[in-house]
Amino acid sequence: MTNKIFMPGCSLPSYNPEAVSKTAAYLKSVYPDMGAVQKCCGKPTAAIGQTEKFKERFADLQKDFDKVEAEEVIVACQSCFGMITKNASGQKPVSLWALLPQIGLPPELVGKAKNSDVTFTIHDSCSTRFETELQEGIRWVLKELGYKVVEPKHTRENARCCGFGGMVVPANPDLADRVIKRRVEEFETDYVVVYCAACRASMMGIGTKSWHILDLLWGPVVMQGDEPPANVLASPVKSWMNRYRSKVGLNRCMAC
Amino acid sequence: MKHVNFSQPLYDTAQEIVDGCMGDAAPACQSACPMHTDVKQYVKLAAEGEYQQAVDVIRQKIFMPQVLGRICAHPCEAACRRNEEFSQPISVAAIKRFVAEKADKKENWNLAQAPATGKKVAVVGAGPAGAQAAVELRRQGHAVTIFEKLKVFGGMMRVGIPEYRLPRDVIDFEYGYLDMMGVEVKFGVEVGKDITFDELRSDHDAVILAHGAHVGSIIPIKGHEAEGVYSAVEYLKEISETRAFPRAGKRILVIGGGDVAMDCARSSWRIGADEVHQCSLEEMEALPASQVEIDEAMEERVAFNAGWGPKEILVEDGKVVGVVLQKVLSIFDGDGNFSPAYSDETREVAVDTVIFATGQVVADITDGALEQGRGGRYVVNKDTLATSLPDVFVAGDASGGAIVVEAMALGRKAALSIERLFTERALEADRNLEEEGAYKTRLDVPLPEGTVDTPRIHHNTRPAEERKRDFIQVDLGLTEEQVTSEGDRCLQCECKLCMNECVMMNDFGDCPKSLFSDFIEKKEMEPLLAYSCNACDQCTIVCPKDFPMKSIFMGARADFVKANNGHSPIPGHKAIEMHQKLGFSRIFTMAKKAVGR
Ligand SMILES: Cc1cc2nc3c(=O)[nH]c(=O)nc-3n(C[C@H](O)[C@H](O)[C@H](O)COP(=O)(O)OP(=O)(O)OC[C@H]3O[C@@H](n4cnc5c(N)ncnc54)[C@H](O)[C@@H]3O)c2cc1C
Numbered sequence: 001m002t003n004k005i006f007m008p009g010c011s012l013p014s015y016n017p018e019a020v021s022k023t024a025a026y027l028k029s030v031y032p033d034m035g036a037v038q039k040c041c042g043k044p045t046a047a048i049g050q051t052e053k054f055k056e057r058f059a060d061l062q063k064d065f066d067k068v069e070a071e072e073v074i075v076a077c078q079s080c081f082g083m084i085t086k087n088a089s090g091q092k093p094v095s096l097w098a099l100l101p102q103i104g105l106p107p108e109l110v111g112k113a114k115n116s117d118v119t120f121t122i123h124d125s126c127s128t129r130f131e132t133e134l135q136e137g138i139r140w141v142l143k144e145l146g147y148k149v150v151e152p153k154h155t156r157e158n159a160r161c162c163g164f165g166g167m168v169v170p171a172n173p174d175l176a177d178r179v180i181k182r183r184v185e186e187f188e189t190d191y192v193v194v195y196c197a198a199c200r201a202s203m204m205g206i207g208t209k210s211w212h213i214l215d216l217l218w219g220p221v222v223m224q225g226d227e228p229p230a231n232v233l234a235s236p237v238k239s240w241m242n243r244y245r246s247k248v249g250l251n252r253c254m255a256c
Numbered sequence: 257m258k259h260v261n262f263s264q265p266l267y268d269t270a271q272e273i274v275d276g277c278m279g280d281a282a283p284a285c286q287s288a289c290p291m292h293t294d295v296k297q298y299v300k301l302a303a304e305g306e307y308q309q310a311v312d313v314i315r316q317k318i319f320m321p322q323v324l325g326r327i328c329a330h331p332c333e334a335a336c337r338r339n340e341e342f343s344q345p346i347s348v349a350a351i352k353r354f355v356a357e358k359a360d361k362k363e364n365w366n367l368a369q370a371p372a373t374g375k376k377v378a379v380v381g382a383g384p385a386g387a388q389a390a391v392e393l394r395r396q397g398h399a400v401t402i403f404e405k406l407k408v409f410g411g412m413m414r415v416g417i418p419e420y421r422l423p424r425d426v427i428d429f430e431y432g433y434l435d436m437m438g439v440e441v442k443f444g445v446e447v448g449k450d451i452t453f454d455e456l457r458s459d460h461d462a463v464i465l466a467h468g469a470h471v472g473s474i475i476p477i478k479g480h481e482a483e484g485v486y487s488a489v490e491y492l493k494e495i496s497e498t499r500a501f502p503r504a505g506k507r508i509l510v511i512g513g514g515d516v517a518m519d520c521a522r523s524s525w526r527i528g529a530d531e532v533h534q535c536s537l538e539e540m541e542a543l544p545a546s547q548v549e550i551d552e553a554m555e556e557r558v559a560f561n562a563g564w565g566p567k568e569i570l571v572e573d574g575k576v577v578g579v580v581l582q583k584v585l586s587i588f589d590g591d592g593n594f595s596p597a598y599s600d601e602t603r604e605v606a607v608d609t610v611i612f613a614t615g616q617v618v619a620d621i622t623d624g625a626l627e628q629g630r631g632g633r634y635v636v637n638k639d640t641l642a643t644s645l646p647d648v649f650v651a652g653d654a655s656g657g658a659i660v661v662e663a664m665a666l667g668r669k670a671a672l673s674i675e676r677l678f679t680e681r682a683l684e685a686d687r688n689l690e691e692e693g694a695y696k697t698r699l700d701v702p703l704p705e706g707t708v709d710t711p712r713i714h715h716n717t718r719p720a721e722e723r724k725r726d727f728i729q730v731d732l733g734l735t736e737e738q739v740t741s742e743g744d745r746c747l748q749c750e751c752k753l754c755m756n757e758c759v760m761m762n763d764f765g766d767c768p769k770s771l772f773s774d775f776i777e778k779k780e781m782e783p784l785l786a787y788s789c790n791a792c793d794q795c796t797i798v799c800p801k802d803f804p805m806k807s808i809f810m811g812a813r814a815d816f817v818k819a820n821n822g823h824s825p826i827p828g829h830k831a832i833e834m835h836q837k838l839g840f841s842r843i844f845t846m847a848k849k850a851v852g853r
């Protein structure tokens with residue numbers, strides 16, 4: 001068996017530490033030997049052009065990988081997926097979304113939403129637009145849960161960006177706003193499912209009701225009229241508190 | 257921030273994009289038009305009902321929209337994407353005619369001219385080539401005199417193209433522009449007869465020969481000297497001038513398969529023929545004439561003998577009594593040389609008049625001063641229209657053109673050469689030779705999503721039996737509704753597919769080509785441009801050439817950071833640096849191997 005670790009990334013832990021813990025626990029039930037790393041992949045540093053700084057930072061992460069002797073990194077963030085693919089020496093990223101169809105969902109969750117009257121529009125992450133297996137996994141999970149879904153006009157490899165990518169928000173907020181507005185314009189339903197917490201924050205920022213797929217997996221069944229979880233990422237203090245809680249949760253999970 | 261030194265690979269990629277980007281590539285219609293009229297734009301305006309604006313767009317390039325709207329051989333329509341895909345091109349010419357009839361007003365004509373230069377240019381011929389050359393020269397501030405053998409404007413448009421296709425008042429109205437531009441015209445002066453070529457040269461600083469191809473050609477088959485045999489040039493000129501041709505009989509055979517032949521055949525009805533026949537080496541499917549001309553000739557019941565060549569003209573008492581036709585097997589030999597082969601099969605047509613519409617030849621009006629090639633075309637430099645005489649240029653049919661709009665482009669080209677001659681620059685200097693004539697566009701894009709084949713509407717003709725006996729115009733032109741629906745069919749061909757996907761590039765330019773040629777030229781880039789890229793790759797996904805815009809923006813960011821002591825030049829990115837510090841700090845990170853290992 002290859003040595004696996006779980007790496008939730010940054011925005012997911014900042015957004016929903018419970019989902020991180022529950023995911024880690026479930027993965028651990030399947031792979032009892034699994035470890036975990038919570039650290040940034042350095043994508044924002046690379047994105048703003050700090051090439052040297054990025055090298056330092058990724059080396060820092062690489063040290064963690066080496067320390068825990070990771071061979072496969074189960075990632076819940078599409079940026080991590082890309083950065084590890086490109087930069088890691090010896091580790092292979094495995095997207096959680098591609099893995100779930102292989103290991104299955106916890107049996108008690110299968111079909112839990114079959115009575116939901118909501119149809120979710122799927123928003124794909126643009127950074128993994130060519131990762132079809134990952135995209136299939138998302139559709140598989142939603143189907144297993146029992147949700148009805150529709151695809152927007154630009155989907156999968158043609159998905160349009162949420163406006164967050166490339167660290168544009170701090171540089172050109174007005175533009176980022178126009179980008180996300182154009183993205184949601186083509187959605188045909190008011191309920192959106194994403195698999196990147198940053199995408200979700202972009203949508204929530206302009207009042208589009210959106211759920212992270214892990215909200216749907218571990219949280220309550222969503223029915224027409226339900227409100228999505230709050231836009232935690234809009235508050236730095238809450239985000240960092242969550243990030244901390246996530247770390248604690250992972251430590252706890254790894255200890256048992 | 258210090259001066260930013262962008263790395264060479266960025267410039268290399270940018271150059272690749274600048275060289276290959278189709279963002280500024282003309283639609284096929286526009287590049288096929290020798291005058292490069294902005295077809296796409298005026299068709300759109302026409303469809304929107306903005307007729308005045310549409311005319312303004314047309315007039316930026318051509319001064320006779322109504323004439324061309326009626327008789328232009330419209331290479332734009334042949335090249336139109338809808339023709340390529342569905343054989344249903346946009347009716348560009350008919351739309352042009354409509355908007356010009358509706359909204360073209362003399363008071364809006366652009367009379368701008370450079371200050372007088374004191375230079376004098378003689379132009380021989382008031383056909384489209386000479387007229388366009390004169391207009392261009394006046395715009396440059398030179399004095400221009402046109403010498404015209406006839407007493408009227410228009411050249412072959414006047415004495416070749418029949419008036420049922422092009423009413424003469426339309427020519428005169430639009431040629432009124434010449435007078436308004438201060439072009440002097442000497443009618444009824446034949447160069448080579450009333451004034452010599454040498455005199456013309458010594459009286460002027462430069463000369464443009466634009467006297468067309470007005471010598472009819474008669475193929476010397478047996479019987480060609482009989483009474484009743486005429487050339488198309490002679491035939492159509494006289495009909496144009498008098499609406500009659502008393503030397504013709506009642507049963508007419510026209511030899512030829514081109515537009516000139518169609519004009520002769522159809523004119524024959526109008527001067528009172530009882531039977532009109534045609535014959536040509538080419539089969540029906542291969543006739544050189546335009547489809548509209550063929551269709552309208554068929555409607556008027558011209559009897560076609562396409563694929564039959566004239567073997568002999570039968571003569572009695574010195575007069576034509578018939579023609580023997582011979583079945584054509586092939587026109588060209590294995591090497592592609594003109595070498596018709598016939599079978600033994602023949603057919604006889606009893607006629608009393610034969611018209612040869614088999615080409616027009618250019619006369620020599622220089623008394624041998626200039627060399628002439630095939631069909632009498634003067635030998636010229638194709639790029640500049642220069643001749644062996646430094647002050648003499650040739651334009652229009654006399655230099656190898658074949659249609660009106662091409663003659664105009666050649667006229668303009670000759671004027672552009674004279675401009676260089678007068679300013680003592682090389683004739684090839686500072687000009688985009690490709691754009692001075694028709695060319696094949698670089699634009700190569702997928703059909704816009706959802707494009708379906710829709711039929712074209714291109715004319716409203718009067719019933720054949722009514723129209724074939726008069727000289728009133730055959731085509732009444734499109735209606736407003738037809739123009740709208742026809743214009744709406746236009747695909748507005750362009751690339752800029754990336755610009756459709758990317759929100760931000762639109763804030764900075766109109767296509768990657770312009771964005772990056774700016775970058776290469778100035779060796780500068782606005783930081784905000786580089787930092788507005790979402791790195792989403794949508795531009796590259798839709799780009800037919802897969803150009804990697806993102807890699808330039810991301811690469812530029814690295815260079816900005818280098819020039820800025822390791823930091824992003826964007827103030828808002830300070831927060832990201834803080835964020836990243838924390839994201840790697842011990843407080844928020846962990847790394848655990850599984851227990852038991
Ligand atoms: C029957 C016919 C039908 C055609 N139909 C079409 C059509 O539908 N669409 C299209 O685009 N093209 C058509 N063409 C072609 C088009 O008419 C010519 O390509 C175009 O007119 C050439 O323009 P030009 O200015 O070079 O010469 P021309 O139009 O021939 O003008 C030359 C002028 O020079 C004058 N001239 C000649 N010799 C002298 C001299 N020695 N001294 C002074 N003046 C002189 C002539 O009188 C004439 O006015 C047709 C041609 C013919 C013959």
Ligand code: SF4
Pocket residue numbers: 276277278279280751752753754755767768769795798799800801802803
């Ligand atoms: S998609 Fe954009 S970059 Fe590519 S050729 Fe067209 S205009 Fe140029």
Ligand code: SF4
Pocket residue numbers: 283284285286295296299335336337338346348745746747748749
């Ligand atoms: S569809 Fe319109 S823009 Fe495209 S080639 Fe035809 S006329 Fe020109």
